[in-house]
Amino acid sequence: MSAASAQYCDSCKVVHDDMDNVQFSYHIAEIHMPKGIIVEWNQYGYDSNYTTNVLLLQPQRLGGDFRTFVTTMRTAGIYDFLLRLQRGSPYNDHLLPGHWNILGAAIQLGRDDIVNTLLDEDRNYLDTYCLRGSLGRVTDLSMHPMVQAAKAGRVDLLRKLVAVNNFRIMPEVLNRIIGTQSRGFIRAMFCGNFPPSVIVKSERSNETPLHSSLMNSDNSIFNLVIDRFFQEFQSYPYTTMGSAAEIDMKYYLNLEANLPDRPPNLTPLMTAIVHGKAAAVRRLAGMDLVDVYSPNSLDYTPLYYAARYIKTAALETIIGKLPQEPEGQETDDIRASDNADSINYITRQGGTALHALVRAFIEIDIYARPPRAVQDIAKLAKLLVEREADTNIPHPLTQLTATVEASALGFSELYEELMRG
Numbered sequence: 001m002s003a004a005s006a007q008y009c010d011s012c013k014v015v016h017d018d019m020d021n022v023q024f025s026y027h028i029a030e031i032h033m034p035k036g037i038i039v040e041w042n043q044y045g046y047d048s049n050y051t052t053n054v055l056l057l058q059p060q061r062l063g064g065d066f067r068t069f070v071t072t073m074r075t076a077g078i079y080d081f082l083l084r085l086q087r088g089s090p091y092n093d094h095l096l097p098g099h100w101n102i103l104g105a106a107i108q109l110g111r112d113d114i115v116n117t118l119l120d121e122d123r124n125y126l127d128t129y130c131l132r133g134s135l136g137r138v139t140d141l142s143m144h145p146m147v148q149a150a151k152a153g154r155v156d157l158l159r160k161l162v163a164v165n166n167f168r169i170m171p172e173v174l175n176r177i178i179g180t181q182s183r184g185f186i187r188a189m190f191c192g193n194f195p196p197s198v199i200v201k202s203e204r205s206n207e208t209p210l211h212s213s214l215m216n217s218d219n220s221i222f223n224l225v226i227d228r229f230f231q232e233f234q235s236y237p238y239t240t241m242g243s244a245a246e247i248d249m250k251y252y253l254n255l256e257a258n259l260p261d262r263p264p265n266l267t268p269l270m271t272a273i274v275h276g277k278a279a280a281v282r283r284l285a286g287m288d289l290v291d292v293y294s295p296n297s298l299d300y301t302p303l304y305y306a307a308r309y310i311k312t313a314a315l316e317t318i319i320g321k322l323p324q325e326p327e328g329q330e331t332d333d334i335r336a337s338d339n340a341d342s343i344n345y346i347t348r349q350g351g352t353a354l355h356a357l358v359r360a361f362i363e364i365d366i367y368a369r370p371p372r373a374v375q376d377i378a379k380l381a382k383l384l385v386e387r388e389a390d391t392n393i394p395h396p397l398t399q400l401t402a403t404v405e406a407s408a409l410g411f412s413e414l415y416e417e418l419m420r421g
């Protein structure tokens with residue numbers, strides 16, 4: 001075990017020379033399962049750019065030209081402000097620092113006069129001063145004009161921005177709003193003419209409103225969004241809930257997204273599990289169109305995530321859906337661990353759900369083993385063992401059983417439960 005071995009790492013795309021199998025297995029676990037048990041998910045998870053807003057509001061901290069322009073934006077009258085812009089110049093937004101844009105900054109600064117003048121369709125200033133681009137840009141979402149309107153709680157303004165953008169809202173922007181705003185705001189956004197569709201996904205990350213609603217700290221947002229999701233499908237014009245709509249529904253309900261600072265390749269169900277949204281897990285797991293067992297493209301199952309992130313309620317829900325393991329084990333051993341609907345499914349680089357518990361323990365060990373977390377891991381081990389989880393299956397990378405791993409690492413509470421298996 002101590003002998004150094006060369007390991008090609010799929011994730012880093014390099015050979016790690018000094019890693020033995022055990023270290024390599026933990027390295028993979030770190031990449032695929034970023035910490036999230038003790039360091040609870042930041043409820044504004046992917047909206048950590050508030051600091052940039054502070055900079056804009058403090059012109060004294062900006063360099064000369066930026067400072068002058070921000071001061072103009074804060075204090076000058078509308079016509080003095082417009083005089084600072086150049087007609088036909090694509091660089092007007094560059095008068096502001098970083099990825100700031102004039103529309104977004106004016107909203108944050110509360111300059112309704114500037115915003116209304118720029119959005120006045122008769123005057124067409126958005127095109128005259130080349131300011132329309134910021135509505136379609138998703139490089140720094142926290143500064144996007146629509147996100148700024150949402151942060152200011154201005155549904156009316158958001159609607160107006162969507163209208164001048166040809167009634168388009170970028171999926172990235174919609175996801176950011178759904179992931180961070182209040183229930184009242186999101187409900188209001190869905191009212192009125194031309195409400196945004198929730199059957200969309202972000203271009204690069206595959207994130208859908210089903211995912212982003214699960215990242216909102218308000219648990220009720222998910223129900224709001226998924227109800228709309230089904231409503232929209234019901235009004236699909238070309239079908240009476242026939243096959244086309246079902247294929248689309250199944251696609252969106254099981255789509256793997258890469259969410260910032262989260263484990264990669266999470267389906268909506270896995271997102272709900274990782275975020276400990278027990279009610280959403282139950283609702284999704286109860287749907288025929290949702291894959292409750294299937295591994296994602298990294299080969300991790302919902303069961304594995306529930307164990308790895310110590311989500312007891314989610315694990316109970318999933319276990320409740322698993323078919324019973326066959327009684328006489330001799331004949332069905334191999335079948336069992338190969339099937340995703342088995343409690344003994346072996347993920348390619350993570351081992352079984354029991355191995356996931358060992359890795360969860362390694363994580364809480366860093367935080368001095370909070371008693372509650374230790375108890376929960378023991379409880380999960382008990383639940384799994386009671387459902388015939390096999391404690392003798394070796395991890396594909398370490399070649400060790402979960403019992404041996406737990407013993408070697410001194411995780412006695414887990415070891416004791418596994419010994420009952």
Ligand SMILES: [Zn+2]
Nearest residue numbers: 009011012027
């Ligand atoms: Zn690596």
